[in-house]
Amino acid sequence: MRELMGIINLEHERDVLSELTYYRCGAAVPFAGRYRLIDFVMSNMMHAGIEDIALFVRRKYRSLMDHLGEGRPWDMHRKRGGLFILPPDWNDETDVSAGELRHIYNNLDFFERGAAKFIVHSGSQHISTVDLNEVYEYHLEQGADVTLVYTRVNAPREEHRSCARLEVDEDGMVTDIHYEHKHDAVYMEMFVMEKSRFLEMADHCIAHGGNNFFRDAIMQNRHKLNIAGYEYLGYHAVINSLESYYRTSMNLLNPKAYNSLFRKQAVHTKIKYEVPAKYLNSADVSNALVANGCQIDGEVKNSILFRGVQVKRGASIHNSIIMQKCVIGENVRLENVILDKDVIISRDHKLQGDFRKPFVIAKDISI
């Protein structure tokens, strides 16, 4: 839909997934056996028919660029528009903008060129299947200056601490924005507004020394602006810590969560041409997610295997996440561990983490 343009802003996403974000930004962290975290927002934008996406990156974005390419898996390789990765190549000496507003200031021409009248602004840490068209329609219906997307969280956890909360009245309008942890309406770092309004407010913000659009333009003016709140009801998770990453991943072994995330609409990702997973004679797999290219001859329980993992005979893997192309040798025992890509554990080793705090091994390490 040419009316809507996507902005995926990774500026605020600190690389907090310990070993998993040593070499990559959070948006590029592998998730659920074959995806990267950014796939979910990319797919949501794709399903809404969005054909222009601006992606603001700041740090460690090489693997993200490799993953996204020209955006083909999300149908974003368009003649007009498509996916634009906008790295921080800023050379204007008169530039007084700060923080994420620098992205907007330095890419003004990009925004002005696009045909879209509205923008949908999102991060990559909130995993959902939100229908952005519905949010857009709602925004128009409400006649709001800006529409914020939120979801209700029964028991807010540690990962919700940094999320803003919305007070929404019965007409669906936001009356207040704060960070009171026990409040259940969690802002999903996603908003829709008119592009011209967005640029105008960004400009004003820059002129007054602001550096964060949500805080300095929206939250600070919450009593002056007409802010609508769109309540999203589907699958939701926030991944902004290792603990939330591990728990959210493990929760996908629950068919209810798996179906609500994957069966509502297809989640698209970079295509690999792996052969279907092979289960050999000693394979003993239960309650597990397994991606293609795996060769399993050992025990795998309550675990997630990414593409191309080899599990040798006699090995056992419990409550663990094993990323692409790891090799788990004979008689290895793994419990509560996360192995990043290309880790090789040679035979007879035993690694154990805590259920609340998994033991993480960074990419490319051999033990």
Next chain:
Amino acid sequence: MKKKEVVAMLLAGGQGKRLKGLTKTLAKPAVYFGGTYRIIDFPLSNCSHSGIDTVGVLTQYEPLVLHSYIGVGSDWDMDRLNGGVFVLPPHEREDGTTWYRGTADAIFRNLKFIDQYDPEHVLILSGDHIYKMDYDRMLAYHKEKDADCTISVIEVSLDEAKRFGMVNTDENYRIFEFEEKPAQPKSTTASMGVYLFRWKLLRSYLLQNADLPDTSHDFGNDILPRMLADGKTLYAYPFEGYWKDVGTIESLWEANMDLLSEHPKLDLNDPLWRIYTRNPNQPAEYISPNGIVRNSMINEGCTVCGEVEHSVLFYGVEVGEGSVITDSVIMPKVRIGSHVRIHRAIVTEDMVIQDHARISPPPEDPSQIVLVSGHDEDVLKLLQSSSSHNNQG
């Protein structure tokens, strides 16, 4: 158009009658294999890895699935500025001809397509076979022998020899005789249906053959024997490795089962020779707490709550609680209810198998392979009777 050394022509118009319900609405090259592939992925991937970037795909029988499957060929890295993959269905011509009359005729009707690239050699491939082969090495051999035609050959059993085109060669692999499906085979060297021709020469034979009234317009029956009779140099290129003609339900089933051994002869997991295919984009498969999977291949998008032993599951298959699948091939998006028993069967795409259904070969012929397809009324009856039987029980 830029000149190409080799243009490949892939014959994909065959029905594969012996595959019965599997090819009711699609051509044989589009038949599923190996948990995620279609047969045509093999020659297309081979071309891609062999550096052949210009491929004409000749379609005729039920081409809809094939045409949309191949698309612009990006999955096989064939969406090229110069060359690429081209689907070439038969078309009406000024002289009133329409359908391809035979394999040679299909190439003859596309002379203009090949001429555009002014190639030195033309590689003729079949969309019916499962194998991995470096055509570039065959080309080097073809040039080294300075051959007019090189035919890729494989050793088969004497029994199998009756089903193939057989070649008889001297000790230098020069071919002196060619027999199509002989009743009494003289050798066990079978043609794989992979031919490399000097284009100028083949072109003249095709032109000549097109005007002959009593001919089947076929490479094996007409063109090759004619070349041989004219004293042209034909060489056999011995191929070693896995090659399978999946012409029947039994051979298709067998080829799938071949993949389940610990070290299968056909290695689909070779990072340097990936078999490219359309990716259905499914989430990682889920094996439930009660699921049991052994000696099997399972594709993404499957949900297994029952037991799967020695079987191949394509993407998006659901296996309900208490169901047991053994020695079977379950094609994409089949939904299998709970407490179902499936043994030695091929279940085709999108079938729904009701709870408590029993599918296995008849007791009088336990070695049979049961084909469960939406086009097979006998099977539908069988399924209905087994579920009604269970309702009564």
